[in-house]
Amino acid sequence: MGRWYTLCRRLTALAAVFMMVFCFVIPVSAKTTENGVAVYVSDNESTFDPGGATYSRIICLKNSGSANGTLLCTYDQLKNVTVDMDDGTSVSKQVYPIYKSTDNGDNWQLISNVYDKEYGLLRTSQPCLYELPVQVGDMPAGTILLAGNIFDDDPYTQSRIVLYKSMDGGYTWTFLSEVDNGGACIYDPSTTSTTTTVWEPFLGMSESGDLVCYYSDERQKSDGVLQAVSLKTSSDGVNWSGLTNVAAINNTSDRPGMITVTKLPNGKYMATYEMVNRPSLSKNNAVVYCKFSDDGVTWDAGSLGTRVALADGRGIGSSPYVKWIDAGGPNGMVVISAKWGTDSSDSISGGQNFYVNYNLGRGSWERLPMAVTYDYNDLAGGYFSGFSQSFDVSPDNSTLYQATNVENFSNAKTIDGVSYNLNDVRVGTLPLKGSIYEAEKATITNAQAGNAVDASNGLEVQYINESDSSVDFQNIKVENSGNYNILVRYSNGEGIEASHMVTVNGTQIGTVNYPVTVNWDRYLWSGFSCYLNAGTNSIKFSKDVGFAELDCIQVSETSNDFAIINKNSGKYLEIKSALTNEGAESGQWGITDHWCQKWNFEDAGNGSYRIKNMNSGLYLDIESESTVDGAKAIQSSYAERDSQIWLLEETEEGYCHIVNKNSGKYLEVFSNSTEDGASVGQWGITDYGCQEWMLVKEGIH
Incomplete structure (x- = not known):
């Protein structure tokens, strides 16, 4: 059964909850479990957009001396804030809020607001945070840059990609330069569009050591290009080169956008972008593509690129973010986040996994479960949840920090007669040094494996419902005896907290609890610690209270x-x-x-x-x-x-x-x-x- 239960089984589960007088709860990490930590909860009174907050951006400092390991986070905050202008007046406008954490994301502090003082514009959007890895102009390594798109309020007439800098870790900011400007900030992906907006900046470095600003450009329609992803370079962050295209498809239909770029250890650069109007104009799911460059500035602009996909054809769509990470294997790992998954025909299907590649971005991709999950298709009451998220890693490449916007079911607001669950910004962590063991490959007793689009490896174990039901991971191998953290990926759509008994190498050590998930298709992490012997071990999960389905477990600090x-x-x-x-x-x-x-x-x-x-x-x-x-x-x-x-x-x-x-x-x-x-x-x-x-x-x- 597993997902649908009889009334008798529901009453039995509730009776078990009331009768239980003792349950050993195994401590877990609040950063990976509980769907991460809230950085920002949308303001129900002041928010003017049903998204609440979108476009989360996070960086972990690595070039800032004693501040290395500090996390900075910002996002598109969809409300107005009263701020002081240089002429002494106060103005209500949007800002880029800057939050800081010095304890790996457990706690966050608002340290500054960045906003336009140069152009008299009221709207901020599409932020990008970047820490300089080397000196650029008179800016030393460790300088924090913030790029964004600022524009006017309705009626819209202009869009400007601007750059700010902070020399003190994000506390104070000064305007640095305008990278480019375009027409009204209006989204129209139709083939008859006449808009000329510039959008969605992303910062990086070229092979020659120049600062690069990549962004979307709608001003090339006279060349048959509906929208291009383009770049400019600067040797000082102030003066910018002419425009170069990364992808500009001359068919008045394909619309690449939301570009992000990472450098690979083989010296090449990899770009990802969504292709709006793919797979078709009528089924526009913004399928993600990628392409490569030798220097970060020279690209085959006329090429569509390569669709990012698993071996079975499943892909991803909407607002990708890419980063190469020095972890996971001999070539490291290329990781991409996106708002949703797609099936082999590019219909929306799932969206709770990173896509990873251990072969320098070439060939087929694999799944890696996300630290934080959200309403990927906006059907559970969210609005643009998970849209344009980001991630970074700790200085030792052992921990991934994911920042994304997640619908909040206790924070609804009615806008234009429709009720929306406003998005919060949440940050979760995922250990990168550990092995994932699939539940469907364990020894299953009186339960069964079933397909699940968002499960790691595409399968999970369901129907762990009977008194003798169990999932026994009998082949867990570690090199050294000691305590290990075990993370458990599960779903629990029953509406009450569930638990499994945990037995390690034949000895019952307690229970692992499973807080309620949004539905049976939504995953969260739970966890515990246990002692494992050098060599092969068994960890067995048995029916206890309520019902939960198991996707996989991750065993910390084990070999890749x-x-x-x-x-x-x-x-x-x-x-x-x-x-x-x-x-x-x-x-x-x-x-x-x-x-x-x-x-x-x-x-x-x-x-x-x-x-x-x-x-x-x-x-x-x-x-x-x-x-x-x-x-x-x-x-x-x-x-x-x-x-x-x-x-x-x-x-x-x-x-x-x-x-x-x-x-x-x-x-x-x-x-x-x-x-x-x-x-x-x-x-x-x-x-x-x-x-x-x-x-x-x-x-x-």
Whole structure:
């Protein structure tokens, strides 16, 4: 049952709540659980727009000395604030509020309001926060920049992209420059649009060290371009270059917008943007695309780019935000947030996951559960919830901070005769050092796995309803004994708090509680800490009070494991027969979910890695340190020799060569075989797919 219950079962659950006299509640983190922490609660009296707040922006300082780790957050605050002007008058207008946290997002303080004093404009929108990583002009590294679009009140006549700077961590601000200006701030994506607005600034650095402002430009309609995403550069933040296009599609239909850009470790730059009027003018779901540049300023502007999608064709849409993070694997991880997910035909479908890629942004993408969830399609009573969110990471790349706007069901307001749940701004955290274990891959007793569009790996365990129902994660592996934080992703649409009994390695340690979620399709995190032994462990969740469905768990501070898939065969690199002895051969096989198909990349310096098999704890090696074609790939104990060192060479479509440092030869499946059990070894480069491999993480546990 799980989602729909009989009256008898509801009464049984309520009786269990009233009869229970003791329940051991395991402490959890308020930042990852409870849907994050509120930075701002929309003002029910003064808010003039049903969104309440949108366009959340967060940065974590990394170039500011002793202030490193400080979080700054702003957003599009849809109300007026009375502010003092330089001439001594007071004016009611919109501002960019700046909030600060010095305790990883637990508590927030409003430290300043930024607003227009130069042009006499009343509206602020579309903020971008940026910390300079290097000196630009007379601004040292650590200077905080705020870009935004300011415009007049109705009737609208102009839009201006402006830049402010703060030299004291966000407490005081001065106007720096105007980047560009355009016509009335009016949204009209139709093919007959005549608007000339400039929109949606985003700041970054070019390869040459210039400051770059990327933004949307509607002033190229005479060239058949409905809207372009463009850029200007500056060596001092004051004087700006001419306009260059990133994407300008000459068909009077496609409308790229809301561009964000990140630099990858291979030196390339990656841009993401929504393509308004995709997949069609009538089904406009603002599908997300990406493209690449060698320097951040030179792009193939006429190219549509590549649709961001999972292997099964699911994509994302609306207001993307992209960032490369030095965590998660040998290539780090490219992470994209967007307002909603889409199915393979680009209809709106879900929206509670980041999209991640561990192969430098190429090839298919995977899901990573969000820290904070929201009404992605505005059907639960929100309005533009999750629109143009953002995220950043801690200085040590261990924690992701997500800032987004979330509908507040206890804060409704009627505007133009319609009641809306105003959005709050919330910040949640997600640990990046840990392994996700899927509930559907656990041992399931008297319950069942079912499809769920927003579940990690697309499946969850439902119907955990009976006295003997349980989900037993029997294959949790850690290298060292000690206490570990366990996060549990769940849904509970029953309307009362639920719980599961938790048993670790055969000993019941207490219960984990599941506060109510908006519905059975909406996820939150709960959590607890427990002691795990070095090696393999079991964590079992059993029916207790109420009802909840399980998506996955994350075990903290564990190794980042990958499956390594061959391009030619689609099969998985493994140690044959799951052997654990020295000298056992590697081969390929279809997916088995066994640890012999899971590998950890250990940094060996200078961009190279040791590749450890997670079943045996031994390392991928070349037999007898051979340098000849056809030598077998085996496993052996750690040794200071180059035959255990491997380099990754990017190829295309998300694949790579795995090159042995000692021999310079390429890991391959012999004879281009596609058969289970085929041997793996080394050979000189052949350009065959049997020498190309892809790293995959989602769903391997």
